[in-house]
Amino acid sequence: MPEQPAASTFYVETLGCPKNEVDSEKIIGMLASDGLRRVDDAAAADVVVVNTCAFIEDARRESIDTILALSDQRKDGARIVVTGCMAERYGDELAAELPEVDQVAGFGVPVILGRKPLGMSVTPVPSFDLLNLPRPKSAVPWAYVKIAEGCDRSCGFCAIPSFRGPQRSRDISSILTEVEQLEVREVVLVAQDLASYGKDRPGELGAGSIVPLIESVARIVDRVRLLYLYPSDLSDDLIRVILESGVPYFDLSLQHVSKPLLRNMRRWGDGERFLNRIADIRRLQADAVFRSNFIVGYPGETEEDHDALLSFVEEAQLDWCGFFTYSPEEGTHAVSLPDQVPAGLARERHAELQEVQDAITAARRDAQIGEIHRVLVDEVGVARSHREAPEIDGVVQVDESLAVGELHDVEIVDALGPDLVGVTYGGVGA
Secondary structure, rough: OOOOOOOOOOEEOOOHHHHHHHHHHHHHHHHHHOOOOOOOHHHHEEEEEEEOOOOOHHHHHHHHHHHHHHHOOOOOEEEEEEEHHHHHHHHHHHHHHHHOOEEEOOEEEEEEEOOOOOOOOOOOOOOOOOHHHOOOOOOOOOEEEEOEEEOOOOOOOOOOOHHHOOOOOOOOOOHHHHHHHHHOEEEEEOOHHHHOOOOOOOOOOOOHHHHHHHHHHOOOOEEEOOOOOOOHOOOOOHHHHHHHHOOOEEEEEEEOOOOOHHHHHHOOOHHHHHHEEEEEEEHHHHOOEEEEEEEOOOOOOOOOHHHHHHHHHHHHOOOHHHHHHOOOOOOHHHHHHHOOHHHHHHHHHHHHHHHHHHHHHHHHHHHHOOOOEEEEEOOOOOEOOOOOOOOOOEEOOOOOOOOOOOOOEEEEEEEEOOOEEEEEEEEEEO
């Protein structure tokens, strides 16, 4: 059988969270350094990489559907490589059940360019670590930067520590080097447990290391944004440095507000504590922005628990909020809990919460009409102020003449649901 020509082009499809996007960019950098050229069409690629998500059942289903769809699109002789959380967690099953796939590459397994079907080998924390691989310069004026991998918590609903491993914080120097190489105006710091950065390295970094890290990154870029803050680690120092950074945006991982239910989730806090902390921050800076996510239908959630969450959403007046119907995950504490909530009831509760929050978000956006916002133009006609995180929140529609990658002052003249319309301050045009 004649030897196949060496791969020269690649395509990467990314599913799931921002942390996966960072991993994909590291893979892109690695393949580019190997001499391959990136293409935007899977049908034109010699190697098609699918970076999968396995967080909940819907994400796993999307991953499988995407793998099969891209397999149908690939040209003759092209290889399909599956990586990411699903490859790490279900590697053996994927290798056995998807003959379309040429390689299943879990964390720490380099993408192999030759046509060589591989099963998933079960290994501990990888020696080949995407965390510290170089990345290409960002194609947009903002970028996610992952500062740690893994998680030391044991939340009842989450399987991530079982396949991402314990927390492993990066050196500050490697993070700052990556920030400089990206050449962006805004950096969004991400990790499974962002505020715990450094706790796993007490002799070198230690608890609270997120604060000097933010200060260091803020000296390089115009904006530093943080995603996924565990509420118990939201210290006064962390609040201070976030406010001083000029991006008073707080993405708090609350998950629920019922104290008994949170303890069943193996998590800290309750609605009263959360409301008090939000109020404290708003007293310090009135235009501070808040985002959170909540799980609906967790085992044991009662009507009283649901009503408490509804009341919290009304009182907290969060700017942005996501709701997720509980998904049972193999190997987690929640799977074995009694009083599983019927799926239909969980969906009803989800819809009720989403309706309330949608009205709150729309009202808070309407209230910004007439304000002057400093925005970063991400692409032609699309910008964001400190109030909007990239990809997950609304945007500010601006005049197409405003330069991409630059900061501009605009007056907000209209609100279209989650999006705002801004005109150049002191100028004309939308």
